[in-house]
Amino acid sequence: MISSPSSVRPPDPPLADPPLNDPPSSSAPASGWQIALLWAGVPLCAFGLFHYRLWEQWHSGRFGELLLLSLLAWGLSWPLRRFAGWSWASALALPWCLALALFAGVVPVAATLVLAATAIALGGILAGRESLALQAVCGLALLGGVLGWLLPLPVHYRWSYLCLSIVLVVLRRESLLAALQALRQGWRDAAATAPRGAAFAVLALGLASTGCWLPTLQVDDLGYHLRLPWELMEQGRYAMDPETHIWALAPWLGDVLQSFPQAIAGEEARGPVNALWILLTASGVWQLSKALGGDTRASWAAVALYASLPLTAVLAGSMQTETPTAALLVWLAVLIARAPLTQSRGLYSGAALVGGLLGLKLAAAAAAILLLPWAIWRHWRSLRPLRTLLAIALALAVGASSYVYAAILAGNPFLPLFNAYFRSPYFQLSDFDDTRWHAGFDALLPWKLTFDTGRYLEAFAGGGGFVLIALLGGWILAMTQRRTALAAVMMAVSIAIPLIPMQYLRYAFPASVMLLPLLAVMAFRVHPRRASWLLGGVCLLNVAFQANGHWMLRTGALKEAIVAHGDDDASFRHYAPERILLAELRAAPPSAGNVLALDPDIAFSAEMGMRARTVSNYDPSLAAAAIAANQDSTGAAWQSLLEKEDISEVLLRAKTLTAAQRAGLSRANATLRAEEGDAQWWSVPAKGDAR
Structure with a gap:
């Protein structure tokens, strides 16, 4: 039951808790x-x-x-x-x-404010007499817990998240406003008591x-x-596939909460x-x-x-x-x-x-x-x-x-x-x-x-x-x-x-x-x-x-971000050019196959969600298959592996490409689609494709 403000004591400000019965610090x-x-x-x-x-x-x-x-x-x-x-x-x-x-970004910040309001409204049901911040952390835990159970279901969309937020905020609006007022007063008091600190x-x-x-x-x-987060944003559900990623079923509450504003924004x-x-x-x-x-x-x-x-x-x-x-x-x-x-x-x-x-x-x-x-x-x-x-x-x-x-x-x-x-x-x-x-x-x-x-x-x-x-x-x-x-x-x-x-x-x-x-x-x-x-x-x-x-x-990442005025590509070019290539891949006509990160030390393909594949330690079985394929200098093993894993797009670093991998891409008739620094994006045509 949602209590009315008249039956609930105003929340304690997050920076000013009621005094304890214990002696003060200078006793x-x-x-x-x-x-x-x-x-x-x-x-x-x-x-x-x-x-x-x-x-x-x-x-x-x-x-x-x-x-x-x-x-x-x-x-x-x-x-x-x-x-x-x-x-x-x-x-x-x-x-x-x-x-x-x-x-x-203004839109991600606004979406995060929606997350915060949702969490406060939800947490207030459980901790309505507590400070705004405690309501928020309880609400975030509860929200992440509920969404965690629902991950396999196709319910994770912008409209569903926004509807949930609107309903909770409307139902708890009076308590939420009272908590915000208490927050404002608590902040003023705390800042006035020790202004320098x-x-x-x-x-x-x-x-x-x-x-x-x-x-x-x-x-x-x-x-x-x-x-x-990318899988929920693009598919509305999470595939839960430990075959392609050993951490696919690891505790996920943190990533689930990251998904909420990402889906909205x-x-x-x-x-x-x-x-x-x-x-x-x-x-x-x-x-x-x-x-x-x-x-x-x-x-x-x-x-x-x-x-x-x-x-x-x-x-x-x-x-x-x-x-x-x-x-x-x-x-x-x-x-x-x-x-x-x-x-x-x-x-x-x-x-x-x-x-x-x-x-x-x-x-x-x-x-x-x-x-x-x-x-x-x-x-x-x-x-x-x-x-x-x-x-x-x-x-x-x-x-x-x-x-x-x-x-x-x-x-x-x-x-x-x-x-x-x-x-x-x-x-x-x-x-x-x-x-x-x-x-x-x-x-x-x-x-x-x-x-x-x-x-x-x-x-x-x-x-x-x-x-x-x-x-x-x-x-x-x-x-x-x-x-x-x-x-x-x-x-x-x-x-x-x-x-x-x-x-x-x-x-x-x-x-x-x-x-x-x-x-x-x-x-x-x-x-x-x-x-x-x-x-x-x-x-x-x-x-x-x-x-x-x-x-x-x-290495100057912050300076680059400031000079670029929030343009992420400036940082991506320096640290992760694969992210620029993946953005181009998503903007291109869609392909049905999977996306393989071919360098075992640069597994930067997670944002492709269920299509992501890597030969790094994130996928032990594919990593072992890649090591075996590298023993075949003709490239036939790599060609077979690409077909078996239904790979249509490949990310690689030219400097670390092995001779067997190069031969395998050639046998598979792969073509270079884009290049950013040392990173390259290659497309592999499906069997019978004249591309």
């Missing part, structure tokens, strides 16, 4: 040893910087770009501050919002959002994540969707700081820390699940850290978030499960057996669709993981692993992640940020206080567990974001007069090394 003065421990990370960081000679890997050009963008944002904001009387935080937010629309945090968020300006270019996106909306996730995460970080007893300064500092992490900007330019995982995990921590539940709504909101994490990735669900001891300790008096069973059922309903379909279609609910046990025919009978990321797990791992980052991520030294070392003393201090000890332990465990089987830094990012509010709160609790200097310095150091988070940030 008692800190001793000298506590202050010394808090600042102990600074000399450690300085030693690491000099020992590893990080200045040699520092990219001054990227830092200069960020500095210039900051100055431009301040310059554009000044008239609003001077003549309109806006706060600096509000004035600074406007240029970044306009820049997102300019570089990511608010302006600094908004500026940091704006710099992080520059990753949203880039078109979709990262390898996993072009070879995997784009497949589901008729074009990709990855940047705006990631901007939405970043805002929701920032709001959750704020609320978690307040729930842990922090004041407004600590909350803004925690937001700035999150925004300054290099991986925040890096992930904003990708479709990886860690961006939405951070949002859902932080908000789950908010629900746990609050005063014990008195109503079932909080329990069901938490269940929706756990289900959303399950639907994003198995590791994300594991991070949620690791928080259970903290949740039980905080709320065990309010738990009831029936409510708990209903909450578990809700979580499974939201997040289990991919696992159920994978079990039915492939015989392995976690395909391609754990296949040594499930023995699915669609993957080798061994557990999936990536041997690149086995540098070892030991007590020095936080140090190595910070200063020897390239061993743990496709990045450069410092590309993971400096929080784990610079603010190590804050975490130790949290361990010494009864109120925060269990939270500190659980958060640290959530960071460590994903790194035990595979030491890959990206997997620890969401839990690291969850830890930031605790570190900020401890800093202001121990040294309130100078904590802003410590936390601000860490933020500046993180931003200075933002380019080290990913190779693309070091």
Whole structure:
């Protein structure tokens, strides 16, 4: 039942939670040893910087770009501050919002706003008394869960999504308007309480959002994540074919939510969707700081820390699940850290978030499960057996669709993981692993992640940020206080567990974001007069090394996007010319066959949906067949393979084309259709075709 506004308390603003009954952060003065421990990370960081000679890997050009963008944002904001009387935080937010629309596209931004309104309307049914941001994250989880079950059905069209949005928004319009009004007032109050901290945090968020300006270019996106959104946009349903892609049945909630605005807009909306996730995460970080007893300064500092992490900007330019995982995990921590539940709504909101994490990735669900001891300790008096069973059922309903379909279609609910046990025919009978990321797990791992980052991520030294070392003393201090000890332990465990089987830094990012509010709160609790200097310095150091988070940030991708005024082809020519060729292919008279990416290292064909084929590790059976075909120098094996796979279009790189592949294309009478840089598009005529 949808409650009327008169029966519902106005939502809490996303940046101003009701005060807790716990003592404030400045309740008692800190001793000298506590202050010394808090600042102990600074000399450690300085030693690491000099020992590893990080200045040699520092990219001054990227830092200069960020500095210039900051100055431009301040310059554009000044008239609003001077003549309109806006706060600096509000004035600074406007240029970044306009820049997102300019570089990511007005239509994708508008479609993402439709997604946000739909999520708030849907989430408000479950969490109507909560903040607007919590309603949004719950609604996104619920929406992704429902659409996940419906993927095989031909119901995923622009008109069906718009009808769903209109119905939900109309039914919930009064509550939605009340929540927006509360948001506006909450924002004003939060910005007025700590204006400098608010302006600094908004500026940091704006710099992080520059990753949203880039078109979709990262390898996993072009070879995997784009497949589901493009298939839904063009076919209205998802084929679920593990034969042609080993990740076809992997948890898909993140890609499903990317599909919603893409289907409405008729074009990709990855940047705006990631901007939405970043805002929701920032709001959750704020609320978690307040729930842990922090004041407004600590909350803004925690937001700035999150925004300054290099991986925040890096992930904003990708479709990886860690961006939405951070949002859902932080908000789950908010629900746990609050005063014990008195109503079932909080329990069901938490269940929706756990289900959303399950639907994003198995590791994300594991991070949620690791928080259970903290949740039980905080709320065990309010738990009831029936409510708990209903909450578990809700979580499974939201997040289990991919696992159920994978079990039915492939015989392995976690395909391609754990296949040594499930023995699915669609993957080798061994557990999936990536041997690149086995540098070892030991007590020095936080140090190595910070200063020897390239061993743990496709990045450069410092590309993971400096929080784990610079603010190590804050975490130790949290361990010494009864109120925060269990939270500190659980958060640290959530960071460590994903790194035990595979030491890959990206997997620890969401839990690291969850830890930031605790570190900020401890800093202001121990040294309130100078904590802003410590936390601000860490933020500046993180931003200075933002380019080290990913190779693309070091090669001028942002500069190209700005100069091209949002023309994606400028970036595609440099990083993924296949995307230009695929656009030409779609514009040409349609062919019935499949599209093959012939280079095993450049599997950029996912946007062709069910027609996409690749000889990379995404399709082990076809990759093995390609290796065998390369042994036949006459090209007959390749000709046969092209016929067997019903290939009508081929993407290749001329420099990596083998002699056997060249002979096979010749025997198949393939013709060159278009060329972009080193990338080429060839067409293969069907048998009996005179073309």
